[in-house]
Amino acid sequence: MNKITLFNTGKVFEIRSGQSVLDAALDAGILLEYACKTGRCGSCKSRLISGKTKLLYEETSLTSAELDEGWFLSCSRTSFDADLEIIAEDLSGYPIQKPQIFPCKIDDLTYLSNDVLRVSLRLPTGKKLSYRAGQHIDITAAGGLTRSYSLARGISSGGALELHVRKVGGGLMSNYWFSEAKSGDLLRINGPKGTFFLRDVGGLDLVFLATGTGIAPIRAILEDLNRVGELEKPASVSVYWGGRRLQDLYLDKSEFKEGVNYCPTLSRGDASWDGPREYVQNLALMHGGPLSNVRVYACGSSTMIEDARLRFVNAGLKPEHFIFDAFVPSF
Ligand SMILES: Cc1cc2nc3c(=O)[nH]c(=O)nc-3n(C[C@H](O)[C@H](O)[C@H](O)COP(=O)(O)OP(=O)(O)OC[C@H]3O[C@@H](n4cnc5c(N)ncnc54)[C@H](O)[C@@H]3O)c2cc1C
Known part of the structure; x- marks a missing residue:
């Protein structure tokens, strides 16, 4: 030892x-x-x-x-x-549940867009997953294939286990979700995992950056943010959500409650799109003022995260104030 x-x-x-x-x-x-x-x-x-x-x-x-x-x-x-x-940053002051393994069943599968599926899961009666909004779980399907997915609902939802799964062309788990999965299928989950959850927020300007299904854990965080006490409230909350086409912004804007500055953006929007055509990180930096009071939470593609981190840090954000969850492929 x-x-x-x-x-x-x-x-x-x-x-x-x-x-x-x-x-x-x-x-x-x-x-x-x-x-x-x-x-x-x-x-x-x-x-x-x-x-x-x-x-x-x-x-x-x-x-x-x-x-x-x-x-x-x-x-x-x-x-x-x-x-x-x-x-290394010590987050022990934010206690989290140790990962546990549970069997679960698919409760419902609903298309949120052509290539994003909402997966609702059901745990055995009496079992509950305790987690912090923003964390992810590992899911194992029949045959042992395992992939990570972020939980899309906060704990204030009463324990609804919901995932937003994007179809990856040629992907093994994508093939399961989009061609084979059906209600009642038995799966195994292992979680909660990861440290993409809110740190202290009192008086801070929170900037959330998401691409594609990277909005899932941010939606969970926003849901639970409503529960924090008045004294701990952030000074402001902005959400920059980006995709290529309109269908990539698969949640209705009503999901982003009053008090949240919601800024959708498309890199390849068609003629009907009259919103910004910028990358989320560029848009956020264009809108923002001084970064000393800002905490950035970024989730989605590693390309966005790497570029956003570089740009925000170059603009004066402390590296430790850029918290991220990159949806990297498995081995
Ligand atoms: C912490 C974490 C949380 C995640 N949360 C979510 C989530 O909430 N929703 C979600 O849809 N996905 C999420 N992912 C990604 C997910 O775990 C899988 O990687 C993804 O679903 C692809 O799996 P697959 O089996 O279909 O593809 P694979 O069979 O693993 O890969 C097929 C091919 O596609 C490439 N590929 C795989 N993933 C990607 C990608 N993201 N972008 C570009 N190319 C890729 C691979 O390199 C490979 O060439 C998360 C990943 C991590 C690490």
């Missing part, structure tokens, strides 16, 4: 041989940022101060400059027979 010291908090935890730094922290009850756990999304980017690490997964979301500066992904590395000192 080796030890890891979280340099920024002084917390110390143990790591087993071959275990990822992230899993070692989670096992010790220390919540570090994470999402995909396969080295692809970059949510668990951390910094190595001392010690040697060994690669478990290729860190595809880090640039060579970041690797040279000592950045690493906590999901992708274990210790190389040495104690480690690292810097």
Whole structure:
């Protein structure tokens, strides 16, 4: 067993041989940022101060400059027979439920657009999934195929488990959802997972960026945002949702309640579209003022997230104030 010291908090935890730094922290009850756990999304980017690490997964979301500066992904590395000192954001102050495995059944399947399906799931009687709005679950279908999907409803919905699934051409799970799935199918869920949930919001300007089904966890967050006490209320809430065509904006604008500055945008809208034709990140930066009071929550394609992060940070946003969930493909 080796030890890891979280340099920024002084917390110390143990790591087993071959275990990822992230899993070692989670096992010790220390919540570090994470999402995909396969080295692809970059949510668990951390910094190595001392010690040697060994690669478990290729860190595809880090640039060579970041690797040279000592950045690493906590999901992708274990210790190389040495104690480690690292810097990583500690979210333990936001308690979350440990992931659990449940059987579930498909309750309903409804097309929200040509290529987005709303999947409603039902847990066995008496079982309830406890989660923070914004988190995702892993779903396993017959045959063992597993993919991650964000929960599209907040806990204030009374436990409705709803997913928004986009069809990916040639995708294995997409083929199941869009060609084979039917009400009553038995599936397995493992969750809640990830750390895409609201941090403190009191007095802050919240900027949500979404592409496609990236709106699903943001919709859940907005639903639960109505529950926060008056003292903790954000100063403002803006939602920038982008797609290529009109059908990509598959939720009615009435979903975005009064008090939310809702800004839909299309990159390839047809002649009937009289709204903006900008990427969400560009539109948000055009509208915004100083970034010191802003917290950005971005979800959807990794292309949008990488570009948005770069642009917001270059414009003065602190990197830790850009929270994201990238819908990266599985292996
Ligand atoms: C944390 C997390 C949350 C997610 N939440 C959602 C969600 O709420 N809704 C949702 O629709 N999806 C979500 N995804 C994506 C989802 O898990 C699957 O990756 C997606 O449904 C494709 O699976 P598939 O089996 O159909 O395709 P696969 O068989 O895995 O892939 C088929 C081909 O398509 C490519 N591909 C796969 N996914 C994408 C993509 N997103 N963009 C471009 N190319 C792709 C692959 O590289 C491969 O070449 C999430 C992913 C993560 C990591």
